[in-house]
Amino acid sequence: MLHDQLIICLATVSWDFLWQRHQELMARFAHANNRVLFVEPLGVRLPKWEDRKRIAARLRNRQRAGKRGVRQVMENVWAVDPLVNPFQQVTFIHQSNVRAVTRQLENAIDQIGGGTPHIWTYVATPLARNVIAKIPHRLLVYDCVDALTENPKGVFAAYAESEKMLSREADVVFVTSPKLLERQLPLNPRTYFVRHGVEYEKFANDDLTEPAALAPIPHPRLLFFGSLDERVDLNLLEWLAARHAEWQIVLMGVARTDISALKKFRNVHFLGQIAHEDLPAYLHHCDIFLLSYVRNRWIEHANPVKLHECLAVGKPIIATPMPVLDEYRDVLCVADSREMYEQGIVDALREGENLTMMEKRRARARENTWDARFAEINAVLEPLLTRS
Structure with a gap:
């Protein structure tokens, strides 16, 4: 089992949003004495008017985090909400975002004890991929829970190709439905179907x-x-x-x-x-x-x-x-x-x-508890940890 390690989780939800797979798994890693840096959404599309309440909530979280930039949300789990320019498809803005987010995450890592992290990502944007490349890490896990390219709200134009690249680069890919397995398995033979669970x-x-x-x-x-x-x-x-x-x-x-x-x-x-x-x-x-x-x-x-x-x-x-x-x-x-x-x-x-x-x-x-899912995931990770 993964324990006494540092994990960076690049999430598609804020820690305080609807409790789901992201928080369930990271909470269990934290209980195994891992330190978890939960990185709140970097964005997958341009914001819209209906996003205003969510954005306001994130700004309040940034205020609570204060100058340190991180806030502790439970034992062994810290959340960070990086400042990102939403116009990510513009080249110079993208490059600026990569530098800024990488710097914010490096600072956050130092604040919670340092170390070389494992990276667990739910997002595959070019920004996420380039930040991952900048941060020295051990395992790279892509936990694919949605077909974001099929989102009716849309995603950044480069998302589809970036996701394919991330899937190939990952040490392991987890998916949550048979249809996602069909999409991801041809890209990475180390792709596993792991359902959601329940407490x-x-x-x-x-x-x-x-x-x-x-x-x-x-x-x-x-x-x-x-x-x-x-x-x-x-x-x-x-x-x-x-x-x-x-x-x-x-x-x-x-x-x-x-x-x-x-x-x-x-x-x-x-x-x-x-x-x-x-x-x-x-x-x-x-x-x-x-x-x-x-x-x-x-x-x-x-x-x-x-x-x-x-x-x-x-x-x-x-x-x-x-x-x-x-x-x-x-x-x-x-x-x-x-x-x-x-x-x-x-x-x-x-x-x-x-x-x-x-x-x-x-x-x-x-038959489908979160503890069972967590054990299933750790069984996949165990041989990879030995190798890394």
Whole structure:
């Protein structure tokens, strides 16, 4: 197991954003007595107006970090949010960014004890690749969790070629879906499919108090949680809300797209972003979980982190199609049309509490804990560590 080392993680999310694979794995490396420098997003595209709240939050984090530039977010984990000029495609700006970010990371490394790091990256921009090249390191790991080139918001024009180069340069590549494996394996034979996990005991705990924010909302409660952005099929949710005033659709997460059409429905409830430690209580006091995504190439390569969290709770899941869900059809409903999606909800509500199905769902979640994923990753890294 990787222990007593320095790890630089180039992330695509801020540490304080929705808790997911980035934080789960880095927290476990930290528990193994590694020092982790968590580098918050360097950017994969030009910012847009809807990014303003996220940018404001990052500026507040920079203020908290103060002159040192780093802030400690948990034991053995420090976050740094480098200043980057967003116009990265301009050559001289790119070169300036590389020098500035490299200098900021070198300073941060010194502040947390120094050493030659392993680099674990979720991002493959030319900026990230060139910064990696400037920092002497041991292992280079590319943890590919999304097909960013298929993002409807777009990425920098050079991203696709830069990602191919990074994949070839990496000592190991991890991917989170079969479609990502198809993309990455031809570029690097040391590519491994490692699913997302779940903190099973936390999410399977049935003895959780109903959150105050849910109390005024009648049952049945249909829950979607996560970023409300271009990936979410908001038209489907609007259609369901219009047809079933008796269904209460609960939405939890940051809105990163126009959701005004949903706000006109009295049976649609926006609770905002919920802290990850509070999430299990909200899930346990809702009735059905909605995985409602648009069908495009971005989603075709996706694997929702929330999948095993929902399975651990044990309640019905109604999903729109995505390849990664095909092997889960025995424990959730995959609906190919909005009418089938509606019928899936009707059937789940009619079925009520099915203890046999609940246990079947939980059994699948128990097979996919974050600790199991972490052990799986370390088994791949172990021989590479000996070599490095």
